[in-house]
Amino acid sequence: MIDRPDDIDRSGLFHALGPAYDTPGHLAALLGDDARAAPDGYTHLWSTSLRHEGKAWPSTAATALGVLDLLDDPTLGREDPTLPDAMLAYLCAVGVAADLGERAATIRTRVEDHAPRLRAWTECYLSADADDRARMWQDGTGRGELVLDRATLACFDLTPTLLRRARPHLTSQRARRGTCAAAAVGALARHPSAARQRPALLLQLTAMAHAADSPYDLGTILIAIGDLDGDTRPWLTHPHPGVRGCAAMARGLAGDEAADRVLRELARSPHAFGESFGDMAPPLQLRFTPYRDRLAPTP
Structure with missing residues (x-):
């Protein structure tokens, strides 16, 4: 190694x-x-x-x-x-x-x-x-x-x-x-070598999400949960639009009706997602194209 x-x-x-x-x-x-x-x-x-x-x-x-x-x-x-x-x-x-x-x-x-x-x-x-x-x-x-x-x-x-x-x-x-x-x-x-670690990591990340005290932290953690095929559906109805958007980006929710509805809402205002985090930039994963592409709802 x-x-x-x-x-x-x-x-x-x-x-x-x-x-x-x-x-x-x-x-x-x-x-x-x-x-x-x-x-x-x-x-x-x-x-x-x-x-x-x-x-x-x-x-x-x-x-x-x-x-x-x-x-x-x-x-x-x-x-x-x-x-x-x-x-x-x-x-x-x-x-x-x-x-x-x-x-x-x-x-x-x-x-x-x-x-x-x-x-x-x-x-x-x-x-x-x-x-x-x-x-x-x-x-x-x-x-x-x-x-x-x-x-x-x-x-x-x-x-x-x-x-x-x-x-x-x-x-x-x-x-x-x-x-x-x-x-x-x-x-x-x-x-691929991390497959056995993912269940424990998802438990840890989900606990962190429940304890997060800012939309930025929560959104970033939700994207990480989605990366590991965790369940972000509970946050699709969160009152903060940026948090809802991060939850909707989960890989496992591609094509999901509720997640696509969230993404369509954000798409009506191109700057809505970023502006929803106020003085903070959007979650750091959004620096990279694969994540930004997920902000678009499935056609």
Whole structure:
């Protein structure tokens, strides 16, 4: 099992801006008190180490392991208590990127069949300048996309470790941290290896939902419950429209008449869902396309 940053082969890792040699320094900056370096580290984490809409770069799995180490460091968040929450949100993003399900086996076979060519493509990519790297994505071989498939597969293989180390944060004394952990767990526990854990996780998440004291926290937890095929029907009649919308997004309610009615109500006003949370942004899962797409009712 991959469990530490040193367990990952770092040769061939790159992110949005090229070789990922700078990522460890950016992560370390999140533990420091440099007023400029820490924001740069946060920006790097979200804008450089993840692809558009939260998909994976070859460096993403190694970065996620570094994020786990940050979460275990007691000095993280001394100046900004929201930083651990952001690290859990990042693990949610990795879980979304890694949600391959039954497709993982097919992708693994395809990647393994082209392994020598992918190594050669990556070596060339890492040694190229920015202009040549841009051209390589349109070289007609499709190898760049396979390299990205391999990156997603690395995140898929790492998911059991991420879940095991994110799960304890569900019981955080800070309610918002528990909420961010719920979002991460909801995404990560969709991995096939987590099937036996899901009943206990659903009990825990449902208890958290009943105890939630804000629409944001409740909505985020309900999306996580829906990710694990839990029952969110009791919240379809909640007085808060955002909470109703989050309940209606559950995977198991696709095509459900009552859930679709809730989603149609929200669709009448495009901004109604986001505005219903007031000063808070909508639940963090809504940063990612698969979740936003669920806000549309089934035709």
